[in-house]
Amino acid sequence: MASRRDKQAAVSARQRIAEQQRAEQVRRKRTRMIMVGVAVVVALAMIIGAMLLANAARQREAAGEGSDAYVSGLSQVSAPQLDAVGVGAARDAATPVEGGEPVMVDGKPRVLYVGTEYCPYCGMERWALTIALSRFGTFDGLEASRTPANESSIPTVSYEHATFASDLIVFDGFETADAEGRPLQTLSADDDATLRQFNPGGSVPWTYWGTSHQLGASYDGGFLADANPDEVLARLGDANSSEAQGILGAANVHTARICALTGNQPGEVCDAPGVRAAAEFVG
Structure with missing residues (x-):
């Protein structure tokens, strides 16, 4: 029969594994959030860039420059x-x-x-x-x-x-x-x-x-x-x-x-x- 010490060691091992699994889940969640945040920033930058280019084109045409x-x-x-x-x-x-x-x-x-x-x-x-x-x-x-x-x-x-x-x-x-x-x-x-x-x-x-x-x-x-x-x-x-x-x-x-x-x-x-x-x- 397993001694009380062995049982306690097994419980501790399971707890450490559970804690490691929770930590890994937190890390993965944080990584996904960062990736989503980066994607949002890139998308916003592209949208803003396109808006700025379009506005510049409108300004050129308004100033008589026309298109190319x-x-x-x-x-x-x-x-x-x-x-x-x-x-x-x-x-x-x-x-x-x-x-x-x-x-x-x-x-x-x-x-x-x-x-x-x-x-x-x-x-x-x-x-x-x-x-x-x-x-x-x-x-x-x-x-x-x-x-x-x-x-x-x-x-x-x-x-x-x-x-x-x-x-x-x-x-x-x-x-x-x-x-x-x-x-x-x-x-x-x-x-x-x-x-x-x-x-x-x-x-x-x-x-x-x-x-x-x-x-x-x-x-x-x-x-x-x-x-x-x-x-x-x-x-x-x-x-x-x-x-x-x-x-x-x-x-x-x-x-x-x-x-x-x-x-x-x-x-x-x-x-x-x-x-x-x-x-x-x-x-």
Whole structure:
């Protein structure tokens, strides 16, 4: 028969086991509560973050900044839209290069653009230039941008991270300073020498085709001041609007200059009525 001491030891062992089991249950319960609490905090953080992003988007639109949809929309302007405008309100701002020849890179003529992200006229010019270039190839990495609101802010795109792919031309766009005027991209020694040769003051925007170069914007984009870019893009569908007359007219002029480099290829672009009118306009 078990002694009294043995019985007491057995009882103590069972008590310790019971206490350990209770402690384990408490630990598991506490762990579950912590995990639930963490999940709730994460969920709340996600909800608050989404609300803040949505509110920021609403504030941008209320301030005239719009969404980023217009960036992709620049590559989707239709040929009928461009043809309906022709030259529009564009101006021939280019200067011929005496004895100039296209600059060939990998067997293709090159277009060079130099601007800054703080320059309002650069912001205007990138609308027309981007639409024109999109008729010959595809951009990747275009980003929505806006010039600083000194007197007025211009919605635009930035070429800083953009690349351009085309079977017909090479395009290099440089943003040499950011919206605060701080140095951004650096030209190669050859490009810097070309810029200084034809544009000693280094003013921007500056566009170079080899056969000609242009300083300044190719249209008056005053309507872009503090504008909502989504609304500007929508008004390009009205050939009589100031937006269409300026931006699409200038896009046709840029297209005509590029067609002169490519031997009027592709035909469906270079033979379009709006481009032919622009070609006659620039001579």
